[in-house]
Amino acid sequence: MHVLVLGSGQLARMMSLAGAPLNITMSAYDVTTDRVVHPLTQAVIEQTLDQAIAAADVITAEFEHIPHDILAICDKSGKFRPSTDAIKAGGDRRLEKTLLDNSGVKNATYYVINNRADFDAAIQHVGIPMVLKSALGGYDGKGQWRLKDAAQVDTIWQEMQECLNSSTHQAIVAEQFVPFDREVSLVGARSASGEVAVYPLAENIHVNGVLSLSTAIDAPELQEQAKKMFTAVANSLDYIGVLAIEFFDVNGELLVNEIAPRVHNSGHWTQQGAEVCQFENHVRAVCGLPLGSTKLVRETAMINILGEDTLPNALLAMEGCHIHWYGKDKRPGRKMGHINVTADYSGELQRKLCEIADHLDENAFPAVHEVAQKIRS
Ligand code: AMP
Numbered sequence: 307m308h309v310l311v312l313g314s315g316q317l318a319r320m321m322s323l324a325g326a327p328l329n330i331t332m333s334a335y336d337v338t339t340d341r342v343v344h345p346l347t348q349a350v351i352e353q354t355l356d357q358a359i360a361a362a363d364v365i366t367a368e369f370e371h372i373p374h375d376i377l378a379i380c381d382k383s384g385k386f387r388p389s390t391d392a393i394k395a396g397g398d399r400r401l402e403k404t405l406l407d408n409s410g411v412k413n414a415t416y417y418v419i420n421n422r423a424d425f426d427a428a429i430q431h432v433g434i435p436m437v438l439k440s441a442l443g444g445y446d447g448k449g450q451w452r453l454k455d456a457a458q459v460d461t462i463w464q465e466m467q468e469c470l471n472s473s474t475h476q477a478i479v480a481e482q483f484v485p486f487d488r489e490v491s492l493v494g495a496r497s498a499s500g501e502v503a504v505y506p507l508a509e510n511i512h513v514n515g516v517l518s519l520s521t522a523i524d525a526p527e528l529q530e531q532a533k534k535m536f537t538a539v540a541n542s543l544d545y546i547g548v549l550a551i552e553f554f555d556v557n558g559e560l561l562v563n564e565i566a567p568r569v570h571n572s573g574h575w576t577q578q579g580a581e582v583c584q585f586e587n588h589v590r591a592v593c594g595l596p597l598g599s600t601k602l603v604r605e606t607a608m609i610n611i612l613g614e615d616t617l618p619n620a621l622l623a624m625e626g627c628h629i630h631w632y633g634k635d636k637r638p639g640r641k642m643g644h645i646n647v648t649a650d651y652s653g654e655l656q657r658k659l660c661e662i663a664d665h666l667d668e669n670a671f672p673a674v675h676e677v678a679q680k681i682r683s
Pocket of ligand 1: 414437439448481482483484485486489512515552563564
């Protein structure tokens with residue numbers, strides 16, 4: 307079988323690696339350059355998008371910010387999975403909120419802002435403090451403002467106005483500031499026949515809005531809540547493939563922060579920590595194959611490599627330490643790769659995280675250092 311992926315970044319690369327043992331080949335469509343490329347080498351394949359669509363058995367996506375005209379062309383072929391509605395909901399916070407509400411899934415109180423009168427109404431409805439997020443194009447904490455004090459209203463409005471004027475379709479979603487204890491996410495898959503399989507929850511640490519460290523956790527009550535919400539959202543979309551849901555844990559109660567209709571950074575740990583990883587399960591689901599087991603096989607944590615292109619070889623020499631580079635050119639803050647670290651039990655995982663922290667620069671890997679400090683104290 308041949309799969310065409312919309313997007314040619316690291317997620318397409320890892321899907322391609324996971325599909326190879328199943329004899330599933332892949333090409334990727336770079337939406338920004340309008341080129342079809344090989345997802346591992348980035349070598350250009352001399353095909354137009356129409357030709358690539360015709361040559362594919364299945365089409366899927368590695369990100370949600372895809373122009374709707376491209377989605378429409380893919381949809382017309384009847385080959386696109388999970389579904390164009392799911393991708394659109396992931397790329398527009400207004401649609402996402404409507405989806406969550408219609409699925410009966412709890413999320414933060416919100417208000418959609420199109421103009422200054424809406425902003426004033428949002429302040430009444432949602433209250434201060436609030437988080438303001440652009441409806442379109444925002445990811446990894448980009449296009450966001452924190453309104454903590456009424457004195458900031460006019461200054462923040464100036465910036466919001468610029469954002470609103472940037473596109474006729476743009477809006478801003480005001481969200482209640484959630485005083486969460488921690489952030490967790492659930493990654494899982496739904497097959498064409500409606501079977502659902504979820505991985506254990508991951509606890510996530512973000513630095514400046516970007517995921518830095520994810521650890522698979524054993525939290526049966528939260529897992530149960532998360533799985534119910536996951537199933538409600540996936541069923542309401544008649545979803546096919548891997549879906550990720552990010553949550554805030556507030557006193558043991560989960561509120562959805564956002565959904566990602568694709569494989570997700572907080573699921574990279576499954577490459578070493580689960581029986582079948584998220585990339586293979588996505589490929590299996592979209593190709594109509596049975597889902598693989600999502601069972602945890604080893605305690606695992608994942609550390610994002612941001613803006614760095616070399617790591618000490620001592621890490622590779624450590625048992626249970628696996629490095630995944632994405633083959634990208636170095637840029638400050640860019641997701642360049644990740645480290646998966648595994649252990650037989652959680653105390654050993656903690657010991658290994660401390661050992662890894664000793665090899666890494668504190669400025670480049672603040673979350674690992676913070677965790678190591680906590681473990682040691
Ligand atoms: P997002 O891009 O929506 O995932 O937001 C990036 C990060 O900002 C999240 O991972 C949270 O740490 C924080 N954040 C987002 N929304 C809220 C909220 N409503 N209340 C508190 N923190 C938030």
